[in-house]
Amino acid sequence: MKIARYLAHGQISYGAVEGDNVKELSASPFEAYTITDHTHPLSDVKLLAPCVPSKILAIGLNYSSHMGDRTPPSEPMVFYKTPTSLIGPDDTIVRPKDTAKLDAEAELVVVIKDRCRNVAKEDAMQHVLGYTCGNDVSARDWQASDGNWWRAKSSDTFSPAGPFIVTDLDPHNVRVTSRINGKEVQSETTTYLIFDIPTLIAYTTRFVTLEPGDMIYTGTPGTPGEMKDGDVCEIEIEGIGVLRNPVKLES
Numbered sequence: 100m101k102i103a104r105y106l107a108h109g110q111i112s113y114g115a116v117e118g119d120n121v122k123e124l125s126a127s128p129f130e131a132y133t134i135t136d137h138t139h140p141l142s143d144v145k146l147l148a149p150c151v152p153s154k155i156l157a158i159g160l161n162y163s164s165h166m167g168d169r170t171p172p173s174e175p176m177v178f179y180k181t182p183t184s185l186i187g188p189d190d191t192i193v194r195p196k197d198t199a200k201l202d203a204e205a206e207l208v209v210v211i212k213d214r215c216r217n218v219a220k221e222d223a224m225q226h227v228l229g230y231t232c233g234n235d236v237s238a239r240d241w242q243a244s245d246g247n248w249w250r251a252k253s254s255d256t257f258s259p260a261g262p263f264i265v266t267d268l269d270p271h272n273v274r275v276t277s278r279i280n281g282k283e284v285q286s287e288t289t290t291y292l293i294f295d296i297p298t299l300i301a302y303t304t305r306f307v308t309l310e311p312g313d314m315i316y317t318g319t320p321g322t323p324g325e326m327k328d329g330d331v332c333e334i335e336i337e338g339i340g341v342l343r344n345p346v347k348l349e350s
């Protein structure tokens with residue numbers, strides 16, 4: 100199933116995407132719901148970020164192709180991104196005036212289904228609603244110079260996600276691609292994740308309660324590309340779709 104969150108006629112709803120249409124759900128996908136007959140053409144709705152997380156976790160250094168000369172971590176390298184940095188499909192990524200380098204990081208994003216804590220690896224996938232595309236936007240100079248990554252990874256608009264949450268996907272065997280102005284920059288399959296999704300959920304829930312709609316950005320492969328004023332960035336994941344965002348310099 101492919102789930103969208105969208106705005107239509109001033110109202111925000113979740114819906115099931117079927118072909119070029121979306122059918123409204125009676126409740127959020129984190130509760131008991133039915134698929135109603137209330138249908139919109141996808142072209143008539145504004146797609147929003149696909150869920151409303153209480154927090155966003157992100158994983159650094161989770162592909163060896165992204166490691167460069169850094170030492171592979173012995174445990175997942177986890178950091179936070181703020182919910183206020185989340186934007187949806189076609190929303191604008193604002194490049195702050197005073198960053199010297201703004202990169203796009205293509206990432207598979209896990210959407211958590213229910214409240215969970217101390218999850219065993221073998222039970223972890225039961226707590227996943229589905230998967231979406233994410234862009235872990237990163238201001239490299241701030242990432243290097245600041246004591247922590249508060250603005251490098253969480254300035255407003257730095258967490259694009261969407262377009263849909265796909266529930267029936269093999270998350271460890273899909274290709275993750277980024278393109279800037281149509282030119283491919285990153286392309287790798289999630290087969291190469293160092294810490295797989297059950298490991299990430301088991302590890303993080305030893306310390307932190309995950310809530311419905313919480314997101315885990317699972318890390319980026321290869322060498323990310325820079326986004327400049329006027330660029331269009333696309334993150335594509337096989338089986339999910341394309342997350343497209345224009346980039347604008349802060350005015």
Ligand code: MG
Binds near residue numbers: 206
């Ligand atoms: Mg990242």
